[in-house]
Amino acid sequence: MCDNLVVLPDSTSQTRMLVAKNSDRPAYESQPLVYNKRQTYENGKNVKLAYLNIPQIKETYLTIGSSPFWCWGYEQGINEHGVAIGNEAIFTKDLKDSAANPEKQKGILGMELVRLGLERGKTAKEALEVITKLIEEYGQWGSAVVGEEKPYNNSFIIADSKEAWVLETVDHHWAAKKIQKKCHSISNEMSIRNDWDLNSEGFMEKAIRSGWADREEDFDAAHAYTDFTNALQVSHIRVQRTKQLLHKKAGEIDVPWLKRILRDHYEDTFLEGPFFNAALPDFQTICMHSSPANFTWGITASSTVFELPADEGHFPVIWWSPATPCTGLYLPLFMCEQEFPVILSQAGTVRVKTADPTKSEQDQSAKDSYWWMFRDLLDELKGDENGILFNKNKEIFRKSFDVLEQKWLRLIRDIEEEAAVLNKARKQKEAIALVTSFSNECLKEALEAIEKIRTQIKTAVLS
DSSP states (O other): OOEEEEEOGBBBSSEEEEEEEEEEOOTOOOOOOOEOOOEEOOOTTTOOOOEEEOOOOEEEEEEEEOTTOOSSSEEEEEEEESOEEEEEEETTTHHHHHOOOOOOOOOHHHHHHHHHHHHHHHHHHHHHHHHHHHHHHOOSSSSTTTTTTOOOEEEEEEOOSSOOEEEEEEEEEEEEEOOSEEEEEEEEOOOSSOOEEETTTTTTHHHHHHOOSOSSOEEEEEHHHHHSSSSHHHHHHHHHHHHHHHHHHHTBBBBBHHHHHHHHHHSSSTTTTSSSSOOOOOOOSSSOOOTTOOOOOOOEEEEEEEEEEOOOOSSSEEEEEEGGGGGGGOOOEOOOOOOOHHHHHHHHHHHHHOOGGHHHHHHOOOOTTTTHHHHHHHHHHOSSOOTTHHHHHHHHHHHHHHHHHHHHHHHHHHHHHHHHHHHTTOOOOHHHHHHHHHHHHHHHHHHHHHHHHHHHHHHHHHH
């Protein structure tokens, strides 16, 4: 389960495109932040994906994305040209037909499509075209979870500094809609009905031929393709909540407000938030925690906000929080060539990606993994499966993390402007040195904060 949000520049306080996503995955599936350099390749090279190999292109762009420890692709990511993409699992009627067919050819996973779009698309529209051409040729099918058979189709938000698109896919078919109004969000359900701007040849005909729709005149894509045996409340309540919070501040949405949305547990609704504590969920919330009843499937494993400035002198900004964002800390990073901190990209005990989840071991905690530091901290904050210590510890960790986030947000705007001046003076090396020095200092402060919180929690338990 995931939630993707996008805010058009005229609806933000800084007049820049904002893209955000919570990636919800199995509770102990690490999802570190991965840096992949710009690369050139010889003719005849292939990309090894989970279930097939596809031809590599001559040059791929620099990308940064959060990537499950076994996976070649990204749950969400950004490239050097300021294109950001996040995907969603959607459950459509064709999946049952595919599951019943033992000869069904496995295709490209949604996470792989995210990275392929980023590596090959210089604009949002180009990335959209990359993904849709790959879908038409190879389709989508195959498990995307270690130890589980859980195939799904995908929807995407694809954006650059100027425009944003929603793309929804069904096997080899797709429809895309350009976002025209202020802000938009998607979750694990189809949202395009009869108002798409682009589509694959045969998109409507497939549904009509399969008996899922009657005729083209009143065709409703979401109704035709949605698998209604998959509980809609899993996604629909969440997408309505993100839309409500987006529209609440439309015109002045900023990074802190997106963080607030990504940390939401329905606190200011008639539900009044969790009855016991956020780590013992009553519902599928935006910030997802594991439930002893297993109705949440997992946790929010990675949470990201991307800032996409229109001015080419400004580097795009990444705010990344590992694990559940309500217990996390959004670290600021810049999209540029750099010596990327290894600790951010480190998984746990599994250090070699298989690309194929059916061939991977389960990952386990390691002390040199930034992701696992926050995942282990979550368990410490909870105290037990029912979160017996969560409310008591909440004040400790949020007080420390909130101070840091506010400080970093205050400082980063001056850093951005200084770097932009250097970029425009063609002093890119100096600009990169400036922004990466800032991010490295923030990382150092984050690591110190984690250790301080752990000490305070232990002291509180003993007292």
